[in-house]
Amino acid sequence: MRWGLSGVYVFIGVVHLVATDAMLPLMPDWVPEPRLVIQATGLCELAGALGLLLPATRKAAAIGLALYAVCVYPANVKHAVEHIHIAGIPDSWWYHGPRLAFQPVFVWAALWAGGLIDWPFRRER
Template sequence: MPPERPLLERLRTGLRWTLAAVYLVAGIFHLRNTASFVRIVPDWVPWPTQTVIATGVCELLGAAALLSVRLRRLAGIMLALYAVCVYPANIKHAFDHVAIDGRRLGWAYHAPRLAFQPVLVWWALFCGGVIDWPFRGRRNDENV
């Protein structure tokens, strides 16, 4: 039996604020430590410095939009797409053993990080109200 709507909405709200905080911090890191992040940009991505700056801006805007009722759904979709788009950088970071600030992170960091990326996609979609899974198989607009 699916959880009651108030409980589901409290869960969604808590996860939404947490995800917004995660993207806020990530955006700040991307903008403050751009050179460190440029190292993990795949070679086929043009303008790596500008790309890292753009990702930081996207994270900040996504965090703010996720907290906006009017933009929440769009933010959820765009942050899910964002998580898919940056996955190649996470792969490069892991498989090329790229050092950030002189530190190489081992597989104890990279394996969970790579495995968690689909969760970030779900998290953004859930927080944006795009999906209710696994709490409901399908959204029923009459019960929203």
């Protein structure tokens, strides 16, 4: 789970950095400096992905990635509700519905991969 989640966040982080302008329409109006925020979140995703793999930073990275997943939810909602077209991303509820429903799973996965929770898979002590 840790390696898979790290891979997902490396991919998403790179997308944030190389396609910043394409993601600008997703940012809610109340977000200050949206371009900078997208780039900063890309760097945070990369740092979180690496941190999740290192025992010394695993718990902090897990908390950061879980908080990140909560914080980007408004942009995901805006994308779905306002039907914002982004090249390469479907604009259908077949895409948006599962994406929005799956966001809490990303929060759980980060916390589980970081060893902060063990629900529902109990680890042996």
